[in-house]
Amino acid sequence: MFDTSSDCAQASVHSRMFKIEKIIVHPDYKNxxxxxxxxxxxxxxxxxxxxxxxxxxMPHSWEGPANFVAAYVDLIGYEMGNKKRSRLIKAYEHISxxxxxxxxxxxxxxxxxxxxxxxxxxxxxSPLIGVRVYKGLPANYYLIGNLVGGxxxxxxxxxxxxxxxxxxx
Numbered sequence: 024m025f026d027t028s029s030d031c032a033q034a035s036v037h038s039r040m041f042k043i044e045k046i047i048v049h050p051d052y053k054n055x056x057x058x059x060x061x062x063x064x065x066x067x068x069x070x071x072x073x074x075x076x077x078x079x080x081m082p083h084s085w086e087g088p089a090n091f092v093a094a095y096v097d098l099i100g101y102e103m104g105n106k107k108r109s110r111l112i113k114a115y116e117h118i119s120x121x122x123x124x125x126x127x128x129x130x131x132x133x134x135x136x137x138x139x140x141x142x143x144x145x146x147x148x149s150p151l152i153g154v155r156v157y158k159g160l161p162a163n164y165y166l167i168g169n170l171v172g173g174x175x176x177x178x179x180x181x182x183x184x185x186x187x188x189x190x191x192x
């Protein structure tokens with residue numbers, strides 16, 4: 024089951040539970056790599072949108088990770104640490120340029136990007152969220168990437184993310 028509740032929403036009457044009808048794993052996924060590490064989850068029914076539940080859009084086009092260089096992007100996920108009681112939190116990611124990523128991760132593909140997280144250490148799978156603001160209010164939310172690898176202090180290597188846009192189709 025997919026639990027839409029969080030620390031912020033647990034006291035809310037808007038929390039709901041959904042059953043997962045189907046998990047569709049990317050056809051090129053390999054267990055021993057960080058590439059194509061994606062899946063789509065189909066829920067058992069439609070999720071009604073409200074002030075608490077908003078649609079997540081795909082990026083419009085793919086011109087490579089350079090589109091996001093030096094941007095501070097919202098990152099939402101569960102903090103690392105206690106597996107029994109992990110809090111849903113928000114952090115920020117500063118996206119690095121592709122050349123810097125290649126220096127630290129020579130095996131990185133065009134479908135990956137890297138950067139440094141500010142605010143908290145998050146679990147793999149945490150999504151990068153872009154927000155389009157219109158007249159000072161959030162208008163659309165965009166799924167930019169997913170966290171797949173953590174910071175390695177021995178290499179001074181940034182966090183590694185899968186870019187979502189190349190998988191748009």
